[in-house]
Amino acid sequence: MRPADLTPVARDVMRIPAGPGLIFASFVAAYLFNSLPWSGWALLARPDLVLVVIVFWAIHQPNSIGQGLAFALGLAMDVGDSMLLGQHALAYVIATYGAQVLRVRVLAFPILEQSLHVLGLLVGASIVVVLLNLVLGASLPGLAAAVSPVLAAIAWGPLTWILHLPALRRMRRERAA
Amino acid sequence: MHREPPPFFHRGPSPLARLTFFALLAIATMIADHRFGALEAVRLSLSVLVHPVQQLAGAPATALARVGEYFSSQDRLLRENEELKAKLLEFAAAAQQSKLLQAEQDHFLAMTPARSRFAADGLLAEILSHGRNPFVRKLVLDKGLTQGIKSGMPVIDDAGVVGQVTAVGTFTSEATLLTEKDQSVPVMLTRNGLRAIAVGSGKDGSIDVPFMPVSADIQNGDLFVTSGIDGTYPAGLVVARVTAVEKNAAYVFAKITAKPAAGVDNHRFVRILTATRPASPPPPTQADERRPVKERPPGKGRRQP
Numbered sequence: 001m002r003p004a005d006l007t008p009v010a011r012d013v014m015r016i017p018a019g020p021g022l023i024f025a026s027f028v029a030a031y032l033f034n035s036l037p038w039s040g041w042a043l044l045a046r047p048d049l050v051l052v053v054i055v056f057w058a059i060h061q062p063n064s065i066g067q068g069l070a071f072a073l074g075l076a077m078d079v080g081d082s083m084l085l086g087q088h089a090l091a092y093v094i095a096t097y098g099a100q101v102l103r104v105r106v107l108a109f110p111i112l113e114q115s116l117h118v119l120g121l122l123v124g125a126s127i128v129v130v131l132l133n134l135v136l137g138a139s140l141p142g143l144a145a146a147v148s149p150v151l152a153a154i155a156w157g158p159l160t161w162i163l164h165l166p167a168l169r170r171m172r173r174e175r176a177a
Numbered sequence: 178m179h180r181e182p183p184p185f186f187h188r189g190p191s192p193l194a195r196l197t198f199f200a201l202l203a204i205a206t207m208i209a210d211h212r213f214g215a216l217e218a219v220r221l222s223l224s225v226l227v228h229p230v231q232q233l234a235g236a237p238a239t240a241l242a243r244v245g246e247y248f249s250s251q252d253r254l255l256r257e258n259e260e261l262k263a264k265l266l267e268f269a270a271a272a273q274q275s276k277l278l279q280a281e282q283d284h285f286l287a288m289t290p291a292r293s294r295f296a297a298d299g300l301l302a303e304i305l306s307h308g309r310n311p312f313v314r315k316l317v318l319d320k321g322l323t324q325g326i327k328s329g330m331p332v333i334d335d336a337g338v339v340g341q342v343t344a345v346g347t348f349t350s351e352a353t354l355l356t357e358k359d360q361s362v363p364v365m366l367t368r369n370g371l372r373a374i375a376v377g378s379g380k381d382g383s384i385d386v387p388f389m390p391v392s393a394d395i396q397n398g399d400l401f402v403t404s405g406i407d408g409t410y411p412a413g414l415v416v417a418r419v420t421a422v423e424k425n426a427a428y429v430f431a432k433i434t435a436k437p438a439a440g441v442d443n444h445r446f447v448r449i450l451t452a453t454r455p456a457s458p459p460p461p462t463q464a465d466e467r468r469p470v471k472e473r474p475p476g477k478g479r480r481q482p
Contacts, residue, residue, distance in 0.1 A: 087207065138313065138379075
């Protein structure tokens, strides 16, 4: 595999739409990851892969994944984490809106710059959650909470590669044929 | 002439309109959940969907723990056995005495209308996880609606009160720890029967006892037990031991900090008390109002002037 496959120059792979199966599987996997028995500081530093996957599909597949799904998955996260219903929903919806607005701009950049954009969106989402909890009377979380968006942004590169693998394979097959 | 865009370009509301809609929806959800607790049904049904995923996610860790336990050294088990035997002997005398006391108590209580406020029935529950919300202190337990768990039931371990069940799912329930901010328990000082309310401080391993006057007779090392006057916690469960008493004449109230007796991080099992208070004595207001009317001799009542 050539790493250059994903640079803007050779981006035709990104134009191949992903199947609903891949999208569904990616969400289930991300939700599983988020549901691992994290606790203590690891819980605070847990990269929110569900949000990264939402942002990914909102950028690469804007016609099928949007704010409605972000809202629903946010509710599911709130239920799983036993938080006030709607917190994650709000954060996810805001991040998805950001992704929709920045979509064309983000796609014009190579992976590293893309993940910096994603970092911004994720930081915004965690600030929303922290602010909401401050309003509800919780105290500020530790510094570990700041690590979470960074880890998630780091995951953007590998995630892009993994989620484009099926498309890459199909493209190869078509070229070979 | 007004022309519709061709269906190819038709994409529905703009992202900003969608954002406004969903953000308002999310805020409405939060208000409904926080202020009115109106979404328990939604949470419950969603939790049925989410539960298998969580079980699946927790499976590797559980399996690892099981394997680790299997290989735990025989040494440790032997040592534990010795300790438990010693404890058993230690408690044997107390247990016999308690039987006597229980009999006496039953005898006395039979003579009075109020019934026992002490805990009888309980259910052993395994701690599944420490809750995955970094902002609150909760435990997830493996008993839920199907086992008859209800919101409000006290949760204890061998050393004292752990907390209270605050949310119930189908197969699991959530217990909020005593140390959670604003979680309060009515308590009583064992030494002199002084009543107070212990409130969680939001920090691990400490609870506060606010609003006690500076003159209150509370010392370091005093033991707080539940007073049982709330009808939620049965009386006599160990809650916390006072660790610091700060009396400053400049303030009206003393600053009292206590350490919960229950060791939440040490165990895998807790006990949920299901039948805590069989029947509370009838509220006095109605009875008091009616009695004079009944006992009033005819001819002297207000209705017959």
